[in-house]
Amino acid sequence: MRKKDARPARTAWLVVAGLVVFMLVLAGCGSSSDDSGGGGGDEAMQKLGKGEGQVNLISWAGYVEPEWVKPFEQETGCKVNNKTGGTSDEMVQLMGTGEYDGVSASGNASARLLAAGDVDPVNVDLVPNYKTIFSDLKDQPYNTFDGVNYGIPHGRGANLLMWNSDDVKPAPDSWDVMLDPKVAAKYKGRISVYDESSYIADAAMYLKFHEPDLGIENPYELNDEQFEAAVDLLKEQRANVGEYWSEAAKQISAFANGDVQLGTTWQYQYFALQGEGEPMAASPASQGFLPKEGATGWSDTWMISSQAKHPNCMYMWMNYIVSPKANAEVAEFFGEAPAQSLACDQTADKEFCTKYHADNPGFWKRVYYWETPVADCGNGEENCKDYNDWVKAWTSIKG
Amino acid sequence: MRLSRRARVLLRTAVGVGLAFIYIPLLVIGIYAFNSSRILKWPPPGLTTEWFSKAFESETAREALLTSLEAGLVATAIALLLGSLAALAVARHRFFGRETISFLVVLPIALPGIVTGVALSNTFTQVLGIPLSLFTVIVGHATFCIVVVYNNVVARLRRTSGSFEEASADLGANTWQTFRFVTFPSMKTALAAGGLLAFALSFDEIIVTTFTIGAGEETLPIWIYRNLFRPNQLPIVDAVAVIVIVISIVPVYLAHRLSSEEGGVTGGKGGGGMVEAETAAAP
Amino acid sequence: MATEAVAARRSAGHRLAGLFQGRPRLQVGALLAAPGAWLVILYLGSLAVLLITAFWTVDPLSGAVVKGFSLENFESLVNEPVYRDIVWRTVRTAALVTVTDAVIAFPIAFYMAKVASRRGKAILIVAVLMPLWSSYLVKILSWRTMLSEDGVINWALNPIGLHGPGYGLTAVWLVLSYLWLPYMILPIYAGLERIPNSLISASEDLGASPFTTFRRVIFPLAFPAVVAGSIFTFSLSLGDFITPRLVSNSQFIGNTIASSITNDLPFAAALALIPIVVMIAYLSVARKLGAFEHV
Numbered sequence: 001m002r003k004k005d006a007r008p009a010r011t012a013w014l015v016v017a018g019l020v021v022f023m024l025v026l027a028g029c030g031s032s033s034d035d036s037g038g039g040g041g042d043e044a045m046q047k048l049g050k051g052e053g054q055v056n057l058i059s060w061a062g063y064v065e066p067e068w069v070k071p072f073e074q075e076t077g078c079k080v081n082n083k084t085g086g087t088s089d090e091m092v093q094l095m096g097t098g099e100y101d102g103v104s105a106s107g108n109a110s111a112r113l114l115a116a117g118d119v120d121p122v123n124v125d126l127v128p129n130y131k132t133i134f135s136d137l138k139d140q141p142y143n144t145f146d147g148v149n150y151g152i153p154h155g156r157g158a159n160l161l162m163w164n165s166d167d168v169k170p171a172p173d174s175w176d177v178m179l180d181p182k183v184a185a186k187y188k189g190r191i192s193v194y195d196e197s198s199y200i201a202d203a204a205m206y207l208k209f210h211e212p213d214l215g216i217e218n219p220y221e222l223n224d225e226q227f228e229a230a231v232d233l234l235k236e237q238r239a240n241v242g243e244y245w246s247e248a249a250k251q252i253s254a255f256a257n258g259d260v261q262l263g264t265t266w267q268y269q270y271f272a273l274q275g276e277g278e279p280m281a282a283s284p285a286s287q288g289f290l291p292k293e294g295a296t297g298w299s300d301t302w303m304i305s306s307q308a309k310h311p312n313c314m315y316m317w318m319n320y321i322v323s324p325k326a327n328a329e330v331a332e333f334f335g336e337a338p339a340q341s342l343a344c345d346q347t348a349d350k351e352f353c354t355k356y357h358a359d360n361p362g363f364w365k366r367v368y369y370w371e372t373p374v375a376d377c378g379n380g381e382e383n384c385k386d387y388n389d390w391v392k393a394w395t396s397i398k399g
Numbered sequence: 400m401r402l403s404r405r406a407r408v409l410l411r412t413a414v415g416v417g418l419a420f421i422y423i424p425l426l427v428i429g430i431y432a433f434n435s436s437r438i439l440k441w442p443p444p445g446l447t448t449e450w451f452s453k454a455f456e457s458e459t460a461r462e463a464l465l466t467s468l469e470a471g472l473v474a475t476a477i478a479l480l481l482g483s484l485a486a487l488a489v490a491r492h493r494f495f496g497r498e499t500i501s502f503l504v505v506l507p508i509a510l511p512g513i514v515t516g517v518a519l520s521n522t523f524t525q526v527l528g529i530p531l532s533l534f535t536v537i538v539g540h541a542t543f544c545i546v547v548v549y550n551n552v553v554a555r556l557r558r559t560s561g562s563f564e565e566a567s568a569d570l571g572a573n574t575w576q577t578f579r580f581v582t583f584p585s586m587k588t589a590l591a592a593g594g595l596l597a598f599a600l601s602f603d604e605i606i607v608t609t610f611t612i613g614a615g616e617e618t619l620p621i622w623i624y625r626n627l628f629r630p631n632q633l634p635i636v637d638a639v640a641v642i643v644i645v646i647s648i649v650p651v652y653l654a655h656r657l658s659s660e661e662g663g664v665t666g667g668k669g670g671g672g673m674v675e676a677e678t679a680a681a682p
Numbered sequence: 683m684a685t686e687a688v689a690a691r692r693s694a695g696h697r698l699a700g701l702f703q704g705r706p707r708l709q710v711g712a713l714l715a716a717p718g719a720w721l722v723i724l725y726l727g728s729l730a731v732l733l734i735t736a737f738w739t740v741d742p743l744s745g746a747v748v749k750g751f752s753l754e755n756f757e758s759l760v761n762e763p764v765y766r767d768i769v770w771r772t773v774r775t776a777a778l779v780t781v782t783d784a785v786i787a788f789p790i791a792f793y794m795a796k797v798a799s800r801r802g803k804a805i806l807i808v809a810v811l812m813p814l815w816s817s818y819l820v821k822i823l824s825w826r827t828m829l830s831e832d833g834v835i836n837w838a839l840n841p842i843g844l845h846g847p848g849y850g851l852t853a854v855w856l857v858l859s860y861l862w863l864p865y866m867i868l869p870i871y872a873g874l875e876r877i878p879n880s881l882i883s884a885s886e887d888l889g890a891s892p893f894t895t896f897r898r899v900i901f902p903l904a905f906p907a908v909v910a911g912s913i914f915t916f917s918l919s920l921g922d923f924i925t926p927r928l929v930s931n932s933q934f935i936g937n938t939i940a941s942s943i944t945n946d947l948p949f950a951a952a953l954a955l956i957p958i959v960v961m962i963a964y965l966s967v968a969r970k971l972g973a974f975e976h977v
Contacts, residue, residue: 413793417863418790421813421860421864424821424824424828424860425813425824427824427828428816431824431827440832442837480716481716481720482717484713484714484716484717485718488709488713488714492713494706500714500717500718503725503726504721507721509917509961510961511920511922511936511957513921513939514957517939517943518725518728518732519728521947522724522731525735526731542725545721573699573702574699576699603817610943619817620817620818623819623823624819624924627823640817640820643815643817643820644815644816652808655811
């Protein structure tokens, strides 16, 4: 029975193959006109028009909350649709779809968004509240490219070392409790690590302090030897890791359930867990110190999409979120230093800005903001590991 | 079959253990849906029905439900059409490539969902340049629902002899009349069973959906996934899950009754397995 | 009735139907046009495009896809040992899940097919089908809560000094076995149903013990059905990305593809080719074992 069908079956496959080739031709022609790619976006907006009635945002968890969104919607008539991103990678990918108006981009997203042509320059004259933003946040390499402003600073913070004070004693003052294989082994299987390649910089920062012979200056600019050392350290860490988290809420439930006892986190989770009565303690900037090696961190910028369908509302949002009251609210809710200097008078806790070092540039020198690693890292040799290397290495690290 | 007393007891125990394995996790979710606390500690401190009322009130849940229903109905309609067309061709005719069609129809289900999802998503966004939306979701769902309908109809058509159609043609009916008065009536319940199962498949699907859905839409499984980790939402998710289970008992039972009219088991994805076209049909 | 229809008016629809009369090739063509176009152009074509995409690369800074032939992705897959680990881990788990499900499913299917009364059979079928309808995600979530530190499993095991498996590979195995069990029960049940009782009686009449009858008559006849069920348990386990994400920390093929797709689509495409190749191999073996004849 099967032999008889052999020839007809072959013909059938030929037909199928023909149609498949047709698809391939489509693939070759298709979307060559789509990708905008390369270089900077168009001109920044020159004049602010009327609101379009809605604005679609991508943001970190805790940045866009009803508390300050509702007054904005009432004031401007722009309805806010928000999508939370767990990692910068996710945010870059979402912006690529062209369906959002803006994003709260960290330093390891902003350069990539620009390179992909997904963001436009921002005309800071259209954002009156920009004038009173802390000066050490303006014109920084992560929000200003070739002298052109590409966003409005939102706020900044340091990544936290958080631990369950019932289970982890004595209170750690160094990242060695997570990265030194001997010390971390005490908490085997109970450590929570951020699931993104940017965590390699934390290892590099640790090595900068503990192994100065490697000559690491900027944990995002690593040559082969330095990179390998950091990667090896993280591979050793893997044996002790309980979870690699990429969603804030997932980490919160893991800590609450007792599945993990210490890890890197953001203030947002720390507040949430404290709010549930969990015995959490952390080394946040708010307590006045960092672990002795310093910390990685972020400085976030609101950027506008080059394909924004609601640019006026987006500008209104950017101006609103850095207005004194709103910026104070979001900073206190999330637990970060506000970008707006006038916000310090508006915080419920009068000591807030001091605790979070909002006006203390010296503090931020020990915080290594997230950055996109590039091969040409300015050491004249162009041999630094680039973003692809980091991402590939991260998969190897997790095993 | 004659089984010793001991064998019978062992068998019954194995069945009992198996059924327990199947149902205990469902009961756990059922209990958590009544949990009075938000924390997932076991055992739950108390019981409450507030999550059910919150579930009914939740606007996002309702929207997601409607989206799922819409996607399911359209995808099922497409699958019914395409599946029966293919089944009619395969079961009632001999032609070159018949074996290929059977294999092709099954491929979207035999290959892991992530492959289907990534491939379709890639085609939509890179090749065709169309944005992801409910439309692309429906296309994805219809693709793997075809096989469920196809299998049910093919199995039914194989059980009913083609001689009725020949007789109808001999009596002077044209092809459409033969189909309408002879073939279709015998297919009806198979179509219904296939349709119900296709709907079930689409309603619960998340893997292909994740890759083909647009940013602003949510089907019910996507809604569940997005709310899984929000401690505040979790009990509501459990309540929604219980509601879905309870509501779906009826279609399952119906599908079972419809397909068992001819005595076979054609349920679910496992039941809709591969059928070798030629070798199964006797000449 | 049919003769009257023929003798009646010759409408356009009537003529169209007549066109197909006696022309089986045309009928087949018309029937297959739509499903064929859908499956071949859209689905197979998408798979083909995926294959091509695997040969493209991505700009490291902007993340934009760079078309142009490159073997870079495949080089990474071959040279980096981690991908071998991931594939092996996934295949191993899928195989384990398949065997586990076969072992659990067989007694249930056997009871349903050969031992249960008519009523019992009907009840069992519904009982087995029901869980198919309770959301896949919720089932995984249920296991996630059961496996957590404060969950049911530890609550039951701690008093006797044991500890649950927690999250990890064991959890993935447990959950996947749980999820796909109905897909194994049904084909085996159908296959066992087809075994005529007369064969079993004959074996017993010839003096074989029930165990021998099982080993030499029942199981060989049911084996193709087991393989048919295994196709689904294996394939579903191979590609699952949600279970490893929710109850473990490990990278399986599925969640590696899912996380690669955000920043390196061509690489994700290359990864996706692996389960395709594995499944094609599995399917051809299954076909030889006769699984394709079993519902």
